[in-house]
Amino acid sequence: MSRRKEVVTLTGLCLQNIADNMQSVWMKDYMTKNMEEYNFLFIEGPFNQLAGSLVQELIRILGESHKLNKGSLHLLLQPHLLELSLRSCAGIVNVAIMQLVTVRCKHLTSLDLHSCNRVPAASLATLIEGLPRLTKLCLADTQCDSLVLEAIGRRCPRLCELDVSRCKKVSSSSLLSVVYDTQGAAFCCQALRVLLLQDVKPKGSPEQWAQALCFILLALPSLEELPNPSLSAALNLLYNKSFTKAGTCIDGFPPLAEVAQSRTASEGKIKGAANMRNHQLNSPASSPKVTQQRSSGMPTLRLKKLEDLEEDDVSAVGSLCPLVEEVAISLGDQPLASWSLVQWAHLTKLTLHCPQKPERTLEEFLAALQVTGNSLQVLSIQNLMWCQDHSLPALLTMCPNLRSFQSHFTVLRQNLPPNEPELPAWPRDPLPLPRLHTFSLLIEGEGSSQNTFRHKLGGFLVSVLKGSPQLESLSLCGVQAPLDSVFEVVYGSSPPRPLQRLRAVSLCGSNVTQWGASLVVRSGSDLRTLDLSHCKEVTCRDHHQLQERARKERLNLTISWL
Template sequence: LPGLAISQRRHPPALLPPARHGQPLCRHSPVPREADSHAVSHTAGCLVQDLLQLLGESRRLTRAALHLLLLPHLTELSLRSCPGLVSNAITQLITVRCQNLSSLDLKGCSRVPTAALVDLLEGLPRLSKLGLAETQANTQVLAAVGSCCRRLRELDVSHCQKVAPDSLLHLAYDQTESALCCPALRVLLAQGIEPKAHSQDLVRALAFVLLALPSLEFLANSYLREALCLIHTQQFSGAQGLPGFPSLEELARRRQGARAAGGDSWLTLPLRRVEEVEDPFLPTFCSVCPEVAEAAVSLSDGPGTSWGSLAWSRLTQLAVHCTGHRGRGLAEMLPVAQGLGAQLQSLSLHGFSYDDEFSFCALLNCCHNLAAFSSHLSVPAGPVRPADAVPNGEPAAEPQDWELDLLHHPFPKLRHFSLGLASSCEPLPSQHATVLRASLASLLSHSPRLETLALLSIPFSLDGVFQKVLAAPGAALRNLRELSLAESQVSSPTLHCLLALDNGLSSLNLAGCPAIHRRDYDQLLRTVRKERLELDIAWQ
């Protein structure tokens, strides 16, 4: 583009700093032997784990090699890439050799019998993260986890066919000691655990776990909503407990008593992340889980959501998805953005309609502390004039008035931004396009830390947007690493200007760009080779 002074990015060979006279090239700072030994062990353990993952994913790992690589240096061990090699003998070796393990992932290792899993867990009391998904884990294994792994913070028992709803009770309560277990457990993944007869059995088991585990922040199971509703209504009279376990009423009284000592007698849970929250149940989730920091909400085609019930004062990550056929207008999200926008660090909005042309910039004005933003919008329906056309059918010139003061704040923390418009036969109205152009130019010009940018299926030319951004003073796009313009309108000269930026761009996606042809793609590749850029370009 004319008038732009842009430096080129090259990769010269690394040079050693010049040594002063009489000074050796290699200098060693004195390190205490104990710290040095710990650092070497940690490094060796990381290298062994990386090697195991590489060999496993490439299907070159043998059982003999696995025997050799199970070393005492390991603090983290994942065998999910080679489940067919993991047997009873391997788990015995892990128990003997890998006493320092804090993280163990056995996902898919279904050849290990239940008894071997119990012996393994009894010999690894330092575990803080454990993956048993798709294994032969059962009630005895979960009981061993609860009684032996006191430091455990994360557990995955998803899709374990031998885990019944009642098995979860043994994870949270030790019958032999008559005491609650897993005081540090924060994450429990229990997807795929289905009730064998009555769904209420699983609902009560999940309610038991939620009430018994004092530190639980995330529970993944499709019946979580029903369990939270049971706790919210506290209708425990019909929930008959198992012999040897405290009742739900007793657990609820114990939790309420602990909160009453702190001045709050309402029954709440410490969950900080919830998923698949349907809009009618928002009040229940907010009431029972007031400390939620990350939420995924689903909106149907029903009446508008009462965002006034969204009383999550600690919410920092919000994802909202419209699941109905009609969708919702983006302007419906303005109340929640006005109430929580300043504290949001991540916002994802999908399935909304871009009806009000000022709704997008109004939303961003409320969320200036975002680190990540993602949205996929549909264009408004109805007879409108296309964005890049005039009544006589000739292409319209790009608007030159960029003085629209639409965004009132910079975005100093924004690192990831993605905006897509759904491909449809409906054109984007010209007024919407003008406002969106100005909003994007302002956003990109005032986001100095932006690393990934995706502008997908944008139905107007982005040349003017990037020209405005590159001509602006400051560090716009200087930290950009990944750029996707798939199915958007952008010209080859603009792309060459973007390649000339000194920003370490490593990925460029041009799939489906109508203005980029084979000759343009070949010229971009020649520029990459000539300038020795470490850049991958995708094109149809």
């Protein structure tokens, strides 16, 4: 069955046509008359009549195709723009361009200057001071420093998202300027929900950096995301109330104990008002007395995403952050500690990984995962040992609403009896995963090549593939199960035919031949990529034959082999 290439929209074709003719048509008059004039406010022409979203898309197309220069950017920086991203043309953004944005684009609500590192901090600060409507700002990998961060704190009260990742000049004291105005002695940027600090290395002692992050957590009541390796230390500082001994966090800013008291009092007022309303509506469960007890405790953080959380910190962090939706837990080398996922009722994305040699088993975590399995949409389990054949099917049965499953397991060699028992028949019933879009399984270890394990793994894959009608991406790496037989059974199933939405298949290093690969190719799905790298049973001749089949059937398919 031939498959057509993706259809480009009419809007996309028109914008691409403009981009292709930018120099020869749209820039012709500008090049002869106005090339050196960067400061006039208005340019009469077609782009001031184009919707702001289309102007931004045109900037992206020109930038990614390396057709954008300062002159064409001058034409496209229109006053009616509400969103502007210069990420695709960061190399040509300089002080003059920043001045132009400052003068002409005063209504921006979203600005992305990722990697625009030729612009000095003073120009960035001047720009930001003139954009009080900003709700989203990306300054990642720029010269952002204390001057810029102070301008953000003073002039951007509506800001909801701020990215200062990989900014080398960001320090703990300058970072606090975003959330606290020392001159006015008041908290600022109270609407901030996302503060991205990836690869921002702490200057000074690690304790001071942890105190700074703790200050931010307390100062921002709506904060949902604060990715940084020191976040766990800050959360532990808050959980243990160690800030009462820490004194002043940083010179010029109030002590952490004072910030915590202000946050707790503010939350107490809000809860008290809510409970009073409930009490007036004859709700006996709420009372002023209960409110007073709650307000005397620790503040509730609204963090929804936690990265690289140590296993030992799960219980403490869970009590502070009950609204977490995404978490990545780094596992130690000790048996399962006394932690649970029950405190995270909203958890939808979970990652469990051993950073070193796999010492932990999948079986240890089945009970913990059963508590939250029904709500999980994304599950990643990396570098664990898989010891019992039924564990992985049992895990997926617990998680019927998964959209993505990624895994990496080591299988140890099992001591089988001298007379190997008869291999059981493969299950006929599918394992129902109606929402699964991505399935990835990487297997290694001596036990992965044993006949019993290979056979049972094949049956498990048949159940998964037959029960995943929405599957778009399939990755089976190092899988020694007989995949030819797996695909024969799956594609031979009665209607509706499975795997009709597959777009990407990787069978790298797995046990498959040309026959199994050809079943995937001619399945009738909208397949775009097929990776057969390091498949020992696929020869160079097989690869050429598969490519020839794809060419004859006019398939938009790339087949990799090595």
